[in-house]
Amino acid sequence: MDLFSRSWTALLTAVADLPDEDFERPSGCAGWLVRDLVCHLVIDAQDVLITLVTPAETEPTVDAVTYWNLVEPPTGEDPLDALIPRLAAAYGEPRWLKFHLDDVGSAAGRAAELADPAVRVSTRDEVLTVGDYLSAYVLEWTLHHLDLIAHLPSAGAPPAETLAAARAALEKIAGSPFPASLSDEDALLIGTGRRTPTDTERTTLGDLAPRLPLVLG
Incomplete structure (x- = not known):
């Protein structure tokens, strides 16, 4: 739960610190x-x-790792995916997006800190403990933090400890470790298809290479 708070706080801070012009730049989400x-x-x-x-x-049906499903890469045809750009544009000025994220995001952070990690909750027709649910979101927040700063070199990066935790989670999902020669950030970017591996990296990945990218849903 501490890692959830660290990853979420870092992401909220990174968004809050963005100048308005950066909101029109591409993100790491295609x-x-x-x-x-x-x-x-x-x-x-x-x-x-x-x-x-x-x-x-009822008893838990998934944990922090099995919460994630491997899905096909997005085609852009999903109605919610298509809605997001229209909804974002409707905010107009970036300050309103910042305000709404800070408002709802701060509430989500407080709720997570107050929650009992042993309590079971339901989402996506699955049941899991609060602790596992929040642990799963460390991967989500870290990947989206990398998406946020993909083309913004001056923006704040995710904390090292949450990068390491997200890498460990992705390795469990993959059922295999990534080569030690890959940094946590590179392992996450390559593992989820956010960056194409170089020829050398592909060779280093070995039998894992043909199974990539791991698209999570």
Whole structure:
């Protein structure tokens, strides 16, 4: 839960520090501008709030790793994916997006800090403990932090400890470690298809290379 707070706080801070002109730059999510990604984070924060107040009585069906499904790469045809850019544009000025993310995002952060990690909650037709749910989101926040700064070299990077935790989670999902020669950031970018590996990196990846990218849903 501490890693959840660190990763989320770092991401909220990075967004808050962005100058307005950066909202029109591309993000690391293909087809999305930075403003679109920030709008997606608002929805993610709402999902966290909803899940934390949706208790479940049955046994957990997934944990922090099996919460994630491997899916086909997005085609842009998903209705929600198509909605995000229109919704982001409707905010007009970046300050309103910043305000909404800070408002909802801060509430999600406080709710996470107050939640009992042993309590079971329901989301996406699955049941898991709060602790596992928040642990799963360390990967989500870290990947989206990398998406945010993909074309913004001056923006703040994710904390080293959350990069390491996100890498460890992705390795569990992959069922295999990434080569030690890859930094945590490179392992995450290459592993999820956000960056194409070089020939040398592909060779180093060995049997893992043909199984990449791991697209999470």
